[in-house]
Amino acid sequence: MQQTKLLSEHYDKPEFQNLDGYKKHGGYAVLAKALKMDPKAIIEEVKASGLRGRGGAGFPTGTKWSFLPANGEPRYLLCNADEGEPGTFKDRLMMERAPHQLIEGMIISAFAIGSKKSYIYIRGEYDYSIACVRKAIDEAYKAGLLGKNILGSGFDHDMDVYAGAGAYICGEETGMISSIEGLKGQPKLKPPFPAVQGYLRKPTIVNNVETLAAVKYIIRDGAAAYRKYGTEKSPGTKLFSVSGNVTKPGNIEVPLGISLKDMIEMCGGLKPGRKLKAVIPGGSSAPVLTADEAMKATMDYECLAQMGSMLGSGAVIIIDDSNSMVDLLDVIMHFYHHESCGQCTPCREGTGWLSKIVHRILKGDGEPKDIDLIKKVSEQMMGKTICALSDAAAMPAISFVTKFRGEFEQHLQKARTTSGGVAHA
Amino acid sequence: MFTLSAEGQELVKKELTRYETPYSAIIPALYRVQKENGWVPEDAVLHLSQLMNLPASHINEVLHFYTMFNKKPVGKLHIQVCTNVSCAMNGGRELADALCKRFNVKYDEVSADRKITISRVECLGSCDTAPMMQVNDRYLENLTPELAIKKITEMGG
Numbered sequence: 026m027q028q029t030k031l032l033s034e035h036y037d038k039p040e041f042q043n044l045d046g047y048k049k050h051g052g053y054a055v056l057a058k059a060l061k062m063d064p065k066a067i068i069e070e071v072k073a074s075g076l077r078g079r080g081g082a083g084f085p086t087g088t089k090w091s092f093l094p095a096n097g098e099p100r101y102l103l104c105n106a107d108e109g110e111p112g113t114f115k116d117r118l119m120m121e122r123a124p125h126q127l128i129e130g131m132i133i134s135a136f137a138i139g140s141k142k143s144y145i146y147i148r149g150e151y152d153y154s155i156a157c158v159r160k161a162i163d164e165a166y167k168a169g170l171l172g173k174n175i176l177g178s179g180f181d182h183d184m185d186v187y188a189g190a191g192a193y194i195c196g197e198e199t200g201m202i203s204s205i206e207g208l209k210g211q212p213k214l215k216p217p218f219p220a221v222q223g224y225l226r227k228p229t230i231v232n233n234v235e236t237l238a239a240v241k242y243i244i245r246d247g248a249a250a251y252r253k254y255g256t257e258k259s260p261g262t263k264l265f266s267v268s269g270n271v272t273k274p275g276n277i278e279v280p281l282g283i284s285l286k287d288m289i290e291m292c293g294g295l296k297p298g299r300k301l302k303a304v305i306p307g308g309s310s311a312p313v314l315t316a317d318e319a320m321k322a323t324m325d326y327e328c329l330a331q332m333g334s335m336l337g338s339g340a341v342i343i344i345d346d347s348n349s350m351v352d353l354l355d356v357i358m359h360f361y362h363h364e365s366c367g368q369c370t371p372c373r374e375g376t377g378w379l380s381k382i383v384h385r386i387l388k389g390d391g392e393p394k395d396i397d398l399i400k401k402v403s404e405q406m407m408g409k410t411i412c413a414l415s416d417a418a419a420m421p422a423i424s425f426v427t428k429f430r431g432e433f434e435q436h437l438q439k440a441r442t443t444s445g446g447v448a449h450a
Numbered sequence: 451m452f453t454l455s456a457e458g459q460e461l462v463k464k465e466l467t468r469y470e471t472p473y474s475a476i477i478p479a480l481y482r483v484q485k486e487n488g489w490v491p492e493d494a495v496l497h498l499s500q501l502m503n504l505p506a507s508h509i510n511e512v513l514h515f516y517t518m519f520n521k522k523p524v525g526k527l528h529i530q531v532c533t534n535v536s537c538a539m540n541g542g543r544e545l546a547d548a549l550c551k552r553f554n555v556k557y558d559e560v561s562a563d564r565k566i567t568i569s570r571v572e573c574l575g576s577c578d579t580a581p582m583m584q585v586n587d588r589y590l591e592n593l594t595p596e597l598a599i600k601k602i603t604e605m606g607g
Contacts, residue, residue: 207473
């Protein structure tokens, strides 16, 4: 199977990084078209395309935009480029290979929602992405594509980069807003949703890099053409970051709805002699799939939801039979404990306990009741906190110990035999 | 007391009016301190508080929330090895251990010659090139312990 390169068509050309090269391939022509449209018509087109947020939650973009109050209040557009979901590396590629594609998509989106100021919040570790996007913004200002009266349309828009400083939680939209406001990056209670009260309590739209870039192609080709890719409920193409135990890991762009089996083959398949054991289909927060489930899965929002998992950010981690699931869950739980912002008790304490319990099972110090304890703690963490990080830790924990219970039991068995029948507390 | 260079102070003052609220200048200001000093000493917070006319307690809060700000000295080369899922599956943890052994330093400590600090970090978004590490601002990818040691040595480690 071949990739379907809609967004990534020119990513292999170094010239696509610069304004001149980008323009050679039709760059900013769609912006000129959009600026002549009625902003409402742009929103309608995005709604009709069925585009869903590519950052993780999969919320319909056009619907999100229509939550903005219909008054003259200033509103902000924030691009979420805090890519931190373990296994995800697509936004980095997009910012480094095609920063102008993102900027063009953002100006079109800002025009649609009537925003005069936008920020691209890039995680601090992405030093090169930050440099690429900053340079592209400078080029766009010099060419009159940002600033006052863009392309003579009368529309003004300013754009800036804000660099994060190392916090997974800032990928959560309200955590990101706190961070740009100069606070600790702690999420805020919803409602009010950012569309009503976001950055500095003003109406704010937060969209992922890939979402905003996709808007350009929806306006270029029309919603109907965009819908030719993907499924009815998951239209369009998506960039997937495939990593783990495949021979050719990397980003691939494919229509939503292709089979996970095909995706693994496109990435070179497994290493010789290895068998598929499990797949994490949407970043480490997504419940794990067994090999049997993975062979039946299609990569769209609805199929993975039906299987009790999620498409998330499109980070697909392929796990072969050389791995211990207890070990991998230990890595994942350590991560969530490290990244919990600490403001909600179920998350702050729960992630700590999950990490501790999984670690003691791994080290052979577990107790027989630990598997059920993991489930019990996880259940107490779900739906009880300000943001979804707590659920994001609980979901993989439950799925690992349920679907791979045998492996966890084996570890406990080993603990009993090596410590004379009594496990350590 | 730590103070920023004249150029650094100028930059911080510019940042204060760059965003809608002066508080947004705290992260850029802390980055500047780190750039000049390698890490953010406690008294830099007081200096920034005076320079920016913002509460020291608030600056402290921001400083301690974000992992990229070093709260204690680090070596000239800050080597951050990813040990999250995809890297762990491809030898990231063994890579980190091998580097500690080769450069004779414990995690998060500064080597005797002040040249090296090795840390284990969470996902850096380069999972297709696992195992990988970040040395100061630079990503080094598709590593083996031998290759990583060679690159670090080339960089002056």
